[in-house]
Amino acid sequence: MRLDLAPFAPWLALWDLVPEGEVVSMPLTGSRLLPVSAGGRPAMLKLAASADERRGAEVMAWWDGDGAAPVFAHAEEALLMARAEGKGSLVDLVKSGGDAAAMGILCEAIDRLHRPRQAPPPALPPLSRLFRALEESADPRLAGPRRTAARLLADQRDLVVLHGDLHHDNVLDFGSLGWRAIDPWGYVGERAYDYANLFRNPDAASLTPERTAARLDQVSSLAGLRRERLLEWIYAHAGLSAAWDEADGEEAERSWAVLRIVEPML
Numbered sequence: 001m002r003l004d005l006a007p008f009a010p011w012l013a014l015w016d017l018v019p020e021g022e023v024v025s026m027p028l029t030g031s032r033l034l035p036v037s038a039g040g041r042p043a044m045l046k047l048a049a050s051a052d053e054r055r056g057a058e059v060m061a062w063w064d065g066d067g068a069a070p071v072f073a074h075a076e077e078a079l080l081m082a083r084a085e086g087k088g089s090l091v092d093l094v095k096s097g098g099d100a101a102a103m104g105i106l107c108e109a110i111d112r113l114h115r116p117r118q119a120p121p122p123a124l125p126p127l128s129r130l131f132r133a134l135e136e137s138a139d140p141r142l143a144g145p146r147r148t149a150a151r152l153l154a155d156q157r158d159l160v161v162l163h164g165d166l167h168h169d170n171v172l173d174f175g176s177l178g179w180r181a182i183d184p185w186g187y188v189g190e191r192a193y194d195y196a197n198l199f200r201n202p203d204a205a206s207l208t209p210e211r212t213a214a215r216l217d218q219v220s221s222l223a224g225l226r227r228e229r230l231l232e233w234i235y236a237h238a239g240l241s242a243a244w245d246e247a248d249g250e251e252a253e254r255s256w257a258v259l260r261i262v263e264p265m266l
Contacts, residue, residue: 007047008034011078017045029053035083038072042083049077052185058122059161059186067112068181069174084180086173091202094168099206102168103198103215105179107222109171110194113181114160121161127189128153130164130240137243144263145239148232156190166194168202195223196233200241200258207257213265235262 004023011017020042021035030049037043048054057079061071065082073080090102131149134142163170164185174180199215200207216234220227238258245252 005034007032008045011045011047011075011080012036014075015073015080017043017080036080038080041072042085043072044069044081044083046079046081047077048079053077055122055124055186056184059124059163059184060182062117062119062121062161063113063181064117065180066115066117067109068184069172070177070180081182082174082177082180084172084174084182086175088173088179090168090171090179094202094206099211100214100218103218104222106166106168106171106198107195107219109179109181110163110166110191111223113163113166113184114191114194121188122186124161124186124188127156127162127187127193130185130187130189131236133243133247134236134240137246139243139246142239142243145236145242145259148266149236149239152190152232152236158191159188160191162187162189162191163194164197166197167200168198190233192223192225192230192233193237195219195225195230196237199234199262200238200254204254204257207254207261209261212258212261216265231262231265234258235266238262 005019015038017036017038019034020037024033031053032047034045036045048057054077057074060068060079060081061074070082090105093102131153134146134149163181164187165183166181170183171179171181199212216227216231220230238255242252242255245255
């Protein structure tokens with residue numbers, strides 16, 4: 001067995017899987033993916049590299065294919081789920097002028113993920129934990145988002161299990177199954193947060209005042225959210241993203257662009 005398949009060996013044997021491609025490493029998380037065949041079905045075997053990634057796998061299993069990729073098996077760090085084989089891409093849809101269509105698909109996916117389930121969810125941290133980077137940032141330019149985030153987090157509404165990182169690259173085309181979410185982070189918090197995450201994506205070309213205003217009207221209507229409340233969450237999320245980028249020494253221009261657009265609207 002090739003060295004890069006060695007970590008997958010126990011799960012290939014346990015679930016009688018056949019490798020069908022090369023190992024893919026996820027640069028931000030360290031987790032690894034392997035395309036496989038599971039009883040003749042195209043599947044993806046994911047090995048989580050952290051406690052956060054394991055928590056996301058638990059959330060995927062709990063969603064049980066409703067709005068998310070169907071999960072065939074889950075144990076310890078391993079998650080076996082359906083493989084997206086559709087040809088569609090929400091990023092490409094936006095680039096071809098279909099921003100409103102892409103946002104509609106994303107809103108529908110979020111709505112399905114937020115629906116109540118009979119089974120209790122796994123133990124998940126509160127959304128406030130995710131905002132520690134913004135809370136601890138000393139950047140004076142983030143004082144406004146920091147205050148807004150603190151106020152929102154202290155008075156959260158409509159608490160749900162959040163995906164936490166829902167954007168155009170994390171909702172994939174599963175062919176006849178439709179569009180399904182992958183790679184959740186898993187937090188508990190106000191449902192508006194998952195919608196706010198959409199506005200910084202998928203690229204810098206999307207970040208114009210005109211498009212942001214159109215998205216605000218569309219998303220607030222589809223999600224049944226007050227426009228002002230959604231706007232505040234977008235502002236807080238952009239501040240959090242800027243704090244993350246700066247802490248990692250990365251370019252934060254997209255985050256600052258959202259802040260510049262949104263702040264005059266508040």
